[in-house]
Amino acid sequence: MDGSFSIESFDPDCNRIRFTASKAEEFWLKTGDDVFYAQPLGTAPGVELRQGVPPSPITIVLGELGGRIEFRVWDEAIQSLIPAGLEITRKPVGNKVLTALYTAIKNPADSLSRLLPVGLYEVRLNYFDCRGKTYFPRDFPGQPFEIVAEKVERFQLKVNTAELETRSSYANPRAEKCRP
Numbered sequence: 001m002d003g004s005f006s007i008e009s010f011d012p013d014c015n016r017i018r019f020t021a022s023k024a025e026e027f028w029l030k031t032g033d034d035v036f037y038a039q040p041l042g043t044a045p046g047v048e049l050r051q052g053v054p055p056s057p058i059t060i061v062l063g064e065l066g067g068r069i070e071f072r073v074w075d076e077a078i079q080s081l082i083p084a085g086l087e088i089t090r091k092p093v094g095n096k097v098l099t100a101l102y103t104a105i106k107n108p109a110d111s112l113s114r115l116l117p118v119g120l121y122e123v124r125l126n127y128f129d130c131r132g133k134t135y136f137p138r139d140f141p142g143q144p145f146e147i148v149a150e151k152v153e154r155f156q157l158k159v160n161t162a163e164l165e166t167r168s169s170y171a172n173p174r175a176e177k178c179r180p
Contacts, residue, residue: 018046021060024115027150029066036117038093067147070111070154077162078180081108085126090119116147130178133171137164
């Protein structure tokens with residue numbers, strides 16, 4: 001199998017299609033652009049469709065190998081994994097400042113898995129579960145981590161929710177500390 005495929009028909013109202021590819025099980029990052037890419041990876045060709053004119057064949061070339069990180073959040077106060085919201089940022093590459101990715105771990109028994117480009121990152125706690133309510137820390141505790149090509153890293157962000165100063169929010173209007 002060489003990775004080729006054909007598409008028999010398109011939506012008649014769609015006249016432009018962009019193609020991307022990845023092979024996550026072998027650590028190949030998605031082609032094109034992403035919040036953590038210093039520049040677009042591989043190729044992500046587009047096809048303009050015109051009535052009665054068959055499109056030319058395209059080739060997608062994968063661009064770069066990444067590494068996988070699996071996150072969990074451990075609460076020292078209750079000695080257990082907890083649901084939490086995370087902010088993942090990549091350190092600047094050259095002169096390019098990269099944006100952040102906000103994501104969540106809804107089931108503490110599961111880890112949050114991401115395939116990322118090689119580089120230096122930081123993960124910070126954005127919010128956490130406190131007795132079924134969402135609390136927001138005043139300062140966002142975080143830890144740095146590094147992504148290495150073709151490696152899987154298991155990462156546990158350790159926090160103590162009973163000691164975290166919090167911000168006022170809909171679930172915690174008086175900004176009280178969590179009492180697990």
